[in-house]
Amino acid sequence: MLRYAIKRTAMSILTMFALICLTFIMMHAIPGGPFTSDRGLSPSVEAALNEKYHLGDSVLVQLRHYMKDLARGDLGVSYQYRGKSVNDFITSGFPVSGRLGCAAIVFVLLTSVPLGVTAALKNGRWQDMAVMGIATLGVTIPSFVMATMLIYIFSYRLAILPTLGASSWKGYILPTIALGGYSMAFLARLIRSSLLEVMGQDYIRTARSKGISEFRVVTRHALRNALIPVITVLGPTMANLLTGSFVVESIFAMPGLGIHFVSGISNRDYTTIMGMTIFYATFLIAIVFIVDIFYCLIDPRIKYD
């Protein structure tokens, strides 16, 4: 297990390295730069800025400089916002995105598991139809439509929840639902089909033949087996929810990470793009790693050696 962990860590570092190089090179391949454009800078000022940030150097030289800084944990300063570093963006934005993400994860888990299980156990009956209806809507309605609908109903019509802001816990409710809606629907469907398959397995019949209660058959024998494929998609889903969604954050005006991702790209804010990519990728790699370890714990047949 320890050997596996070491191997995986080494692999992760390699992956990160490849990812950084690729992103850096591709990013510089996009025409234009942070200071070109319609911002009314005179050519001499633009040249001086490019000079200051070494943007005139070859991409590989710049990449070397970037790596050096990165090794010290410095993600660089933003070209867009004077006096702000990319590290600042993350320290100010991630708590908001993180809180929203955690809330969304809890929401998704608390809803998708009961919904999926109910649908599977009541296969073909109205409960199943209802859950599948909700799930199909959840998968097909884009988050911005969902967000707008939620605002219309709960903020405008019923006036019980705020439209925007991350100042109180109430402000998190609608964004959480809008952000988690898709994952909830997707997971509910997955849990349903997985549990349905498991319920048809021979060992479930064996468990029933023992005379134990149906509740116990489901909880002790079926659910654990049914959750194995669910855990696979849970990793990337969690990373997605945690690192924030630009759409949901911007609709609800939440000062999270998502906005930096999008504005960074359109402004060619190289350091921001790199910083966000690295942060997101690290998160994803770490979570997938944790999920793989989790597999071992839940399924004794999986051995990493």
Place this chain on the structure above:
Amino acid sequence: MNARSEPNPILSVRNLRTVFETGDGLVEAVRGVSFDLRHKDVLGIVGESGSGKTVTSMSILRLLPPNGFIAGGEIIFDGSDLVKMGTRVLRRVRGNRIAMVFQDPMTSLNPLMPIGKQVGEMIAEHRRDMSASAVKAEVLRLLKLVSIPEPDVRYNSYPHEFSGGMRQRVTIAMAIACEPDILIADEPTTALDVTIQEQILILLGGLRDRLDMSVMFITHDLGVVAELCTRVIVMYGGLIMEEGSTADVFERPMHPYTAGLLASVPNLASDKGQKLSSISGSPPDMTHPPTGCPYSPRCGHARNLCGAYVPPMFDADGERKSSCWLLASEAPFEDNPFKRGGRDV
């Protein structure tokens, strides 16, 4: 002695009909089956795939898949009808008084639960007064009883760490844990190789004597029946073709299907180069079962009557039953294997 006078069969199946809902409509897999399981008998139920033998065994504890249901009949156990019994009461029968061993030991154990726990769960369910440590001690005793080496080490092993034969021993340990009155074994040796099969059969035979159980043994293997069973039922097309003591049925079959089956068993003593005999044709399509005797399309003795009407169960001498028109009192003597040489029934 007349079988009907046997005071209390431990299990009585009467006119059982089990139906499956499929994409092609309703399929009647068991079409009116009646038999008795008597105390300490080992009753073999033989038949090819699709004959309804497994469905019959699954119907007893109502372990049918969701699209299957019992459409009629009674299954009387200990004075009550398992078909009509409430789930809670039925749960006290399952595992506790009637236990099952399933066909494929590779898939019939939960892959995520240590085998000791899976056996222990059975005991804990039905012996509520036993402490956790007593349950564990009992599991270890059972694992030893079914000859699993190093039970205390293997207690915590998972199914994938066992061979097929060892897993089947675990499922047997589980099935006998509560010392049931009846053990239903559904092709317990089919998925195993021949040497392991033999060991499992010896184990089951020994356990029956030791635990005073009655056994229902579902199989398609006539050799297994000859070795283990005291009585045998031959099923075909969802119906019972013939029933009798193993020796009787094997020595003088009273149904053309049984005779065909026995003739197709390869014989090591026969001449080299002799062709293996087989029953021509294929089993009936149960979505459209034949109106008459299900075997009639393949039967060498079939007449018009056979294709039109299902023959009743003819009682030869109480112990023997056969469902074949050749046994009817009006049946001709000519070309009738069951009415030759003064063996008129």
